[in-house]
Amino acid sequence: MSSASSQDLIARLRDRSARLGVIGLGYVGLPLAVEFAKAGFQTVGFDVKDDKVRGIRDGDTFGSDVEPDELRRVTSSGHLTTTTDFGRLQELDSINICVPTPLRKTKDPDLSHVISAVEKIASRLQAGRLVVLESTTYPGTVEEVVRPLLEHSGLRAGDDFFLAFSPERVDPGNRQWTTANIPKVVGGVNQDSTAVAKVLYEQVVDTVVPVSSPGVAEMVKLLENTFRAVNIALVNEIALMSHELGVDVWEVIDAASTKPFGFMPFYPGPGLGGHCIPIDPYYLSWKARQTGFESQIIELAGHINSSMPRFVVDRVVEALSFAHKPLRDSRIHLFGVAYKPDVDDVRESPAIDIAQLLQRGGAVVSYSDPHVSSVVQGNVVLEAVEVEAALDGGFDCGVITTSHREFDYGLIVERAPLLVDTRNALKGQTGSHIHRL
Numbered sequence: 001m002s003s004a005s006s007q008d009l010i011a012r013l014r015d016r017s018a019r020l021g022v023i024g025l026g027y028v029g030l031p032l033a034v035e036f037a038k039a040g041f042q043t044v045g046f047d048v049k050d051d052k053v054r055g056i057r058d059g060d061t062f063g064s065d066v067e068p069d070e071l072r073r074v075t076s077s078g079h080l081t082t083t084t085d086f087g088r089l090q091e092l093d094s095i096n097i098c099v100p101t102p103l104r105k106t107k108d109p110d111l112s113h114v115i116s117a118v119e120k121i122a123s124r125l126q127a128g129r130l131v132v133l134e135s136t137t138y139p140g141t142v143e144e145v146v147r148p149l150l151e152h153s154g155l156r157a158g159d160d161f162f163l164a165f166s167p168e169r170v171d172p173g174n175r176q177w178t179t180a181n182i183p184k185v186v187g188g189v190n191q192d193s194t195a196v197a198k199v200l201y202e203q204v205v206d207t208v209v210p211v212s213s214p215g216v217a218e219m220v221k222l223l224e225n226t227f228r229a230v231n232i233a234l235v236n237e238i239a240l241m242s243h244e245l246g247v248d249v250w251e252v253i254d255a256a257s258t259k260p261f262g263f264m265p266f267y268p269g270p271g272l273g274g275h276c277i278p279i280d281p282y283y284l285s286w287k288a289r290q291t292g293f294e295s296q297i298i299e300l301a302g303h304i305n306s307s308m309p310r311f312v313v314d315r316v317v318e319a320l321s322f323a324h325k326p327l328r329d330s331r332i333h334l335f336g337v338a339y340k341p342d343v344d345d346v347r348e349s350p351a352i353d354i355a356q357l358l359q360r361g362g363a364v365v366s367y368s369d370p371h372v373s374s375v376v377q378g379n380v381v382l383e384a385v386e387v388e389a390a391l392d393g394g395f396d397c398g399v400i401t402t403s404h405r406e407f408d409y410g411l412i413v414e415r416a417p418l419l420v421d422t423r424n425a426l427k428g429q430t431g432s433h434i435h436r437l
């Protein structure tokens with residue numbers, strides 16, 4: 001492709017006349033589509049779910065970090081339209097792919113959503129267009145999977161169209177760091193591709209960080225999330241040791257955090273959750289295995305983190321034993337089932353594993369969560385109960401599994417007979433009925 005055509009798309013991105021598309025309108029894709037629309041681009045959001053597409057049109061943010069007012073503004077102005085009609089891909093100059101990248105049961109990457117989205121683009125691809133993959137995936141996905149599928153169109157990546165990877169770093173529920181102010185890493189299949197993708201993001205993101213290839217950009221994301229998973233495993237193991245040694249792990253972390261260099265606090269908890277940290281490191285270890293490299297740290301971290309729900313259940317059994325009660329037939333109330341505070345996402349949530357283990361031990365489980373009205377996962381089929389109703393109804397032991405800011409912790413401490421706090425949500429509160437992780 002001549003540099004003139006990259007200049008053409010760059011000019012249309014800068015004057016906002018380029019038409020943009022986002023495939024997959026979830027926690028990642030919807031905020032990105034809204035940012036594009038807010039910047040004045042005609043933006044089309046695609047999803048396979050009809051109810052999602054219609055709901056967004058009606059102002060439903062589906063628990064994402066998008067402000068309802070902003071969503072209504074961009075949909076009523078016509079800057080953002082949503083559709084399940086992938087024929088409309090033909091209208092667009094640039095397409096971002098933000099579909100899920102889960103694991104199969106065997107912990108192998110499941111790229112079926114990415115492949116399906118790319119095939120839909122490939123059959124409608126035209127010269128001069130930009131395609132950016134944002135879904136988290138293993139190094140090599142763009143070059144080995146996405147590029148060949150798109151080139152079935154007869155067009156050549158880097159020559160006839162632009163292709164890049166840009167990892168999504170959004171942190172749902174984080175009000176300080178959002179799509180607009182989290183720096184965006186971009187790696188294209190050639191310099192033109194990186195340059196065009198960089199200009200796309202510069203229209204809506206404060207800082208863009210170009211890297212030399214899609215492989216580097218893919219690996220950046222996996223380093224970041226593996227770093228988190230491994231450090232959480234380390235601090236979880238320190239929590240397990242501290243319990244045996246009779247040391248308060250939370251006090252240890254607070255004091256260690258006063259070191260101004262060389263230490264960064266991570267906190268123990270009931271286990272990993274969400275669509276990223278429990279999953280992404282396995283994308284990396286799977287890909288490394290293809291080359292004969294066995295990652296040891298990733299596997300070990302996964303093992304420690306996935307043992308945490310069992311440890312929480314052991315703490316519940318221990319707390320109950322102080323009250324001369326067995327787990328069997330005890331009523332255990334979970335405070336929070338979302339995988340982290342202030343979100344409605346229950347994917348991979350350790351609270352569900354804890355509920356399952358408690359039920360298996362013969363306990364009767366209930367829960368409160370202001371963000372999650374019901375849970376249906378395996379044998380765990382539960383409806384949320386209001387906190388006050390749960391306290392009025394009584395239970396034998398409460399477990400703080402997610403430290404949502406809406407919970408009235410003073411009330412919970414006052415009225416619960418026994419509490420196991422897995423999140424240090426009761427920091428500073430004392431009482432012989434409080435057991436910390």
Ligand SMILES: NC(=O)c1ccc[n+]([C@@H]2O[C@H](COP(=O)([O-])OP(=O)(O)OC[C@H]3O[C@@H](n4cnc5c(N)ncnc54)[C@H](O)[C@@H]3O)[C@@H](O)[C@H]2O)c1
Pocket residue numbers: 023024025026027028029046047048049052098099100101113114116117134135136137168169170171172275276
């Ligand atoms: N959620 C996060 O915090 C987060 C953060 C960074 C990166 N990521 C990555 O971003 C990607 C998307 O994650 P998410 O949390 O937004 O997922 P999500 O499940 O919230 O949203 C994905 C959306 O894509 C739609 N979809 C699935 N297949 C499709 C297809 N073939 N065509 C069109 N739409 C399709 C689904 O219906 C859904 O609405 C994943 O790779 C994830 O690892 C997520």
